[in-house]
């Protein structure tokens with residue numbers, strides 16, 4: 001196979017002058033240390049459930065008992081309630097990751113061929129929780145207290161942790177325009193179709209927020225080196241999303257919780273059981289930093305990491321569809337405008353043959 005490929009390339013190259021393959025080039029850029037993401041996150045999760053005193057005849061006979069209503073009753077009774085969890089706060093993290101961008105100077109466009117960002121990068125975001133409880137009137141024994149129903153009670157409720165916040169390239173076009181600044185650098189302006197994966201721990205309960213699609217504005221200043229072999233990108237990405245994760249979720253059962261009484265030293269000790277109906281997530285984030293890296297081998301036309309006959313076939317297919325047409329063609333990533341002059345023509349064919357003949361290290 002390799003011999004066939006070389007023979008084929010050589011046959012064409014015999015008639016071709018020497019070229020320096022340039023631009024329309026893929027760069028693998030890695031986010032450098034020092035990048036930051038400022039986030040403003042909020043979670044709202046309504047639930048219904050019960051509370052009951054932590055009394056137990058054998059293990060906790062001095063515990064709190066709960067009784068419904070103003071008067072009467074006996075024993076320890078489950079009291080129906082609704083509880084809304086609200087989580088919110090601002091945080092700063094240091095994201096890590098990399099992306100492949102394909103630049104086409106002639107067409108004035110760039111495309112994003114791959115992207116993987118760990119937006120937390122080992123950091124865990126802690127967000128304070130406020131719980132708002134509503135219930136019908138009930139009383140407690142040990143300590144004695146009356147809780148009048150119909151009045152929402154807002155209580156600090158520990159903290160939630162965001163444990164995973166990852167972005168990968170999703171479906172749709174990711175890319176935009178690149179405009180020369182006159183000093184060898186280019187201003188990039190576009191969008192990235194991202195899939196953002198989200199996981200959190202809420203009341204010791206893991207919450208998988210799944211993956212939500214986000215169209216993120218992406219831009220920055222792209223500066224290739226003189227020979228184009230390396231490049232830096234001062235990058236900014238805006239991530240903004242509001243989504244709903246529908247339930248049902250596993251019940252949160254018998255979570256110890258202290259209800260305030262008039263005596264702050266003597267709260268009522270109850271156990272909460274909650275069923276969350278849905279979780280509303282709102283994420284606002286802004287990534288800023290420097291990405292840097294090297295130009296990828298142009299012979300690997302389809303960017304799968306190896307240069308082989310499939311690259312030749314993919315190029316031939318793209319070239320056949322697009323000869324004589326302006327780039328990007330046939331799409332922004334597998335662009336047959338190899339020499340990046342804005343037009344797909346025989347010069348691109350010759351340039352690709354040269355690159356393919358050179359192969360990859």
Ligand SMILES: [Ca+2]
Pocket residue numbers: 299300301302303304305306307308310311
């Ligand atoms: Ca390949």
Ligand SMILES: [Ca+2]
Pocket residue numbers: 337338339340341342343344345347348
């Ligand atoms: Ca061209």
